[in-house]
Amino acid sequence: MKIQDVKVFVASPGRNFVTLKIITEEGLYGLGDATVNGRELAVAAYLKDHVAPCLIGKDAHNIEDIWQYLYRGVYWRKGPINMAAIGAVDMALWDLKGKAAGLPVYQLLGGRSRKGVTLYAHAQGATIEETLGAAQVWIDKGFKAVRLQCAIPGLEGTYGVKTKEQKDYFAMQSKRYLPPEEPWSTAKYLNFIPDLFKAARERFGDSVELLHDVHHRLTPIEAARLGKALEPYHLFFLEDAVAAENQESCAVIRQHTTTPLAIGEIYNTIWDCKGMIENQSIDYIRVAATHAGGISGVRRIADYAGLFHVRTAFHGPPDISPIGHAAHMHLGLWVPNFGIQEFVRFGTEVSDRVFSYPMRVEDGMALLEDKPGLGVDFNEDEADLHPYKRSYLPVSRLEDGTLWNW
Numbered sequence: 164m165k166i167q168d169v170k171v172f173v174a175s176p177g178r179n180f181v182t183l184k185i186i187t188e189e190g191l192y193g194l195g196d197a198t199v200n201g202r203e204l205a206v207a208a209y210l211k212d213h214v215a216p217c218l219i220g221k222d223a224h225n226i227e228d229i230w231q232y233l234y235r236g237v238y239w240r241k242g243p244i245n246m247a248a249i250g251a252v253d254m255a256l257w258d259l260k261g262k263a264a265g266l267p268v269y270q271l272l273g274g275r276s277r278k279g280v281t282l283y284a285h286a287q288g289a290t291i292e293e294t295l296g297a298a299q300v301w302i303d304k305g306f307k308a309v310r311l312q313c314a315i316p317g318l319e320g321t322y323g324v325k326t327k328e329q330k331d332y333f334a335m336q337s338k339r340y341l342p343p344e345e346p347w348s349t350a351k352y353l354n355f356i357p358d359l360f361k362a363a364r365e366r367f368g369d370s371v372e373l374l375h376d377v378h379h380r381l382t383p384i385e386a387a388r389l390g391k392a393l394e395p396y397h398l399f400f401l402e403d404a405v406a407a408e409n410q411e412s413c414a415v416i417r418q419h420t421t422t423p424l425a426i427g428e429i430y431n432t433i434w435d436c437k438g439m440i441e442n443q444s445i446d447y448i449r450v451a452a453t454h455a456g457g458i459s460g461v462r463r464i465a466d467y468a469g470l471f472h473v474r475t476a477f478h479g480p481p482d483i484s485p486i487g488h489a490a491h492m493h494l495g496l497w498v499p500n501f502g503i504q505e506f507v508r509f510g511t512e513v514s515d516r517v518f519s520y521p522m523r524v525e526d527g528m529a530l531l532e533d534k535p536g537l538g539v540d541f542n543e544d545e546a547d548l549h550p551y552k553r554s555y556l557p558v559s560r561l562e563d564g565t566l567w568n569w
């Protein structure tokens with residue numbers, strides 16, 4: 164199954180997505196997602212200029228050898244751009260192997276361990292009432308787990324909560340398409356969030372799992388205070404309570420609270436999370452196939468995590484393409500230590516014209532059609548209608564102007 168051609172597409176059907184297509188001499192093709200939000204063109208150039216020439220003529224069946232070639236073989240290991248490129252190649256090769264075998268990827272991984280992939284949805288609002296109303300909508304649809312994010316009184320613009328203008332992603336960018344800025348106050352946040360979860364338990368009782376994303380804003384001891392304050396409301400997990408670089412930070416939080424901890428959406432390799440997994444200082448690992456070396460990279464992390472009671476919660480934001488989401492669905496059907504899967508949506512009306520995908524949601528669970536490979540298709544002509552638009556994630560500043568973690 165020799166690789167004949169490699170194509171890279173950057174299209175913006177609502178969000179920017181980087182899509183890789185690997186074509187074999189037999190005329191089969193595999194698709195991969197290489198989207199790095201806000202830095203899309205860097206990974207597209209890396210794939211086109213540095214990776215594609217090395218792939219031509221290689222046997223697409225040799226997934227592991229190609230992974231090692233692009234990891235060990237480049238000398239410069241790790242890094243978000245390199246690992247997203249490897250991730251896309253790896254996904255495309257698994258897609259191809261599945262198509263060649265006539266089997267869905269989860270069958271190649273070891274088969275089905277469960278009937279579907281349990282999802283958590285996002286609920287957000289300008290007030291507690293509005294947030295709980297948004298959660299109710301998901302609960303009524305049959306979802307068993309919901310992430311709650313609420314605007315913090317006195318702060319203009321809070322992570323996870325969209326103002327009216329932000330509903331259109333590109334409208335939230337300034338006119339010159341530079342990063343929007345949001346203020347942050349740890350004190351205001353810490354004084355408010357326990358009230359949100361108290362109200363949620365009063366309204367929903369124990370009938371639903373509740374989650375929350377701190378989005379890297381706290382120090383370990385502040386996170387410990389929050390974890391303790393939230394214990395009565397028994398969260399499914401508290402996500403990214405601290406900035407993720409220092410693997411010892413979660414161990415500090417752990418000494419103080421039984422609130423389960425999740426982290427890892429910005430990690431690229433097993434080396435980024437090895438220490439905190441071994442120390443059992445986290446409960447859920449949130450790596451994404453798109454950003455952590457594809458299905459092969461994430462499978463290695465998930466297997467290792469399983470030895471230490473750490474379960475999976477792969478990152479599922481709207482800035483991962485339907486190809487990346489499909490990779491998570493196949494991994495989630497197979498992985499023995501499955502925890503939960505983040506679900507915002509698989510697509511929009513516009514992106515559905517570019518990507519078709521083999522999933523449907525029933526009672527808060529994603530069910531996969533048994534198509535060969537990953538099961539996603541990509542319409543190149545439709546993609547051409549939606550050219551790349553520069554966009555950035557916001558940045559945070561403390562109220563005195565100091566740059567903070569967004």
Ligand code: GCO
Nearest residue numbers: 200376378428479480482556
């Ligand atoms: C999540 C994430 C996202 C990220 C985004 C960055 O938990 O879904 O935190 O909302 O902010 O993916 O590109």
Ligand code: MG
Nearest residue numbers: 376402403428
């Ligand atoms: Mg997150």
